[in-house]
Amino acid sequence: MIKFGKLSAIGLSLVVLSGVATAQMKPEDAIATRQAGYKFMAWNMGRIKMNVEGQYNKDEVTQAANVIQAIANSSMGKLYLPGTDKGKGFHETGVKPELFSDKEGVGKVAKEFNVAANEMARVAATGDAAAVKEQFSKLGKSCKGCHEKFRKEEH
Amino acid sequence: MIKFGKLSAIGLSLVVLSGVATAQMKPEDAIATRQAGYKFMAWNMGRIKMNVEGQYNKDEVTQAANVIQAIANSSMGKLYLPGTDKGKGFHETGVKPELFSDKEGVGKVAKEFNVAANEMARVAATGDAAAVKEQFSKLGKSCKGCHEKFRKEEH
Numbered sequence: 296m297i298k299f300g301k302l303s304a305i306g307l308s309l310v311v312l313s314g315v316a317t318a319q320m321k322p323e324d325a326i327a328t329r330q331a332g333y334k335f336m337a338w339n340m341g342r343i344k345m346n347v348e349g350q351y352n353k354d355e356v357t358q359a360a361n362v363i364q365a366i367a368n369s370s371m372g373k374l375y376l377p378g379t380d381k382g383k384g385f386h387e388t389g390v391k392p393e394l395f396s397d398k399e400g401v402g403k404v405a406k407e408f409n410v411a412a413n414e415m416a417r418v419a420a421t422g423d424a425a426a427v428k429e430q431f432s433k434l435g436k437s438c439k440g441c442h443e444k445f446r447k448e449e450h
Numbered sequence: 451m452i453k454f455g456k457l458s459a460i461g462l463s464l465v466v467l468s469g470v471a472t473a474q475m476k477p478e479d480a481i482a483t484r485q486a487g488y489k490f491m492a493w494n495m496g497r498i499k500m501n502v503e504g505q506y507n508k509d510e511v512t513q514a515a516n517v518i519q520a521i522a523n524s525s526m527g528k529l530y531l532p533g534t535d536k537g538k539g540f541h542e543t544g545v546k547p548e549l550f551s552d553k554e555g556v557g558k559v560a561k562e563f564n565v566a567a568n569e570m571a572r573v574a575a576t577g578d579a580a581a582v583k584e585q586f587s588k589l590g591k592s593c594k595g596c597h598e599k600f601r602k603e604e605h
Contacts, residue, residue, distance in 0.1 A: 316500055317493075327540075331489035338472075338483045339524065345471055358524050365520035369494065369513050385482075385540035 317373045327384030329374040332366050334385075339363050340435070343415075347428040353419075356427055360412075360419035363434070367412035372405060394445040404441040411437040472528045482539030484529040487521050489540075494518050495590070498570075502583040508574075511582055515567075515574035518589070522567035527560060549600040559596040566592040 320328070339359035346356045380392050394401055411434040418430045475483070494514035501511045535547050549556055566589040573585045 315496065317497065328489060328493045331486040331493075331540075334483060334486035335490055335521065338486075338529075341470065342472065355525070358520075361520040362524050365513075365516040366490065369517050370510070374493075385486075 318376065320374075320376065322376065322379045322382050323384055325374045325376045325379050325384070326382055326388045329371055330384045330386065330388075332369070332371050332374075336363050336366050340431075340438070343419075343427070343431050347424065347431055351424045351427075353422040357416075357419045360416040360427075364412045364416035367409050372401075389447045391445050391447055397444075400444060404437070404444060407440055408434075408437040473531065475529075475531065477531065477534045477537050478539055480529045480531045480534050480539070481537055481543045484526055485539045485541065485543075487524070487526050487529075491518050491521050495586075495593070498574075498582070498586050502579065502586055506579040506582075508577040512571075512574045515571040515582075519567045519571035522564050527556075544602045546600050546602055552599075555599060559592070559599060562595055563589075563592040 317325070339362045342359040343356055346352055346359075375390070375394060377395070379388065380390060380395050382388055411430070415427075415430050415434045418426045472480070494517045497514040498511055501507055501514075530545070530549060532550075534543065535545060535550050537543055566585070570582075570585050570589045573581045
């Protein structure tokens with residue numbers, strides 16, 4: 296039904312479409328996919344930041360917050376497959392080995408991020424710029440909570 | 451408020467957080483960000499496909515459809531900045547020059563994708579596996595509609 300071209304960086308991602316469950320993804324594809332999720336969220340964090348610091352546009356903030364919410368709710372933790380503690384997706388993974396052993400710690404930061412992202416989308420929909428600014432700060436802290444514990448310093 | 455490490459591939463994306471509007475992004479960052487969006491959508495397309503072809507899990511399909519919807523609604527067309535018709539983000543862009551000149555054609559495929567992605571999320575929420583399968587086919591066709599016109603064959 297869907298035709299693919301030669302294998303390439305995009306082609307790799309489309310291999311998934313041929314019917315590979317997340318648990319069976321190649322390590323480099325799982326790493327690239329989670330890097331993609333963070334990269335796209337970072338763009339949308341930046342957009343919210345621009346709005347709360349400059350001219351406020353409710354539509355842009357809502358779009359951005361909805362992206363972050365949907366990615367946060369996507370169970371992307373499944374992309375931290377065994378064997379993906381090292382290796383290269385789009386670039387070398389910055390994950391610390393602790394992410395694969397400290398289940399309780401991971402669960403805590405993941406939940407904090409999840410709650411903050413859902414609240415961000417809820418607040419964005421109200422159009423209340425001051426509340427958005429406050430929630431954006433909380434959301435940023437929840438990102439940082441994971442980065443500090445589970446991401447290598449150089450990333 | 452948010453502390454960053456050295457500039458790296460992830461660091462690049464975080465430059466946005468320092469307050470760069472999308473229109474002022476560096477070309478390589480805009481290209482990498484749109485590639486990230488497509489990569490993350492591809493994972494989620496694959497997840498829906500697995501569900502409609504195998505054992506159906508409403509939660510997973512809903513999560514995946516919500517991601518695709520949010521990214522489709524994110525105005526990521528803004529990432530096709532002047533000067534990003536060539537160049538490397540995470541990898542060489544596969545965009546055809548026509549995307550930057552054929553505004554009507556781009557608008558048509560973008561709208562088709564947008565409508566299909568929003569309908570996908572709506573249908574996913576119902577949990578009707580047969581309807582999801584049908585809509586997933588339509589969504590795939592809307593992706594293909596853009597790929598065929600505006601993406602180079604080798605990608």
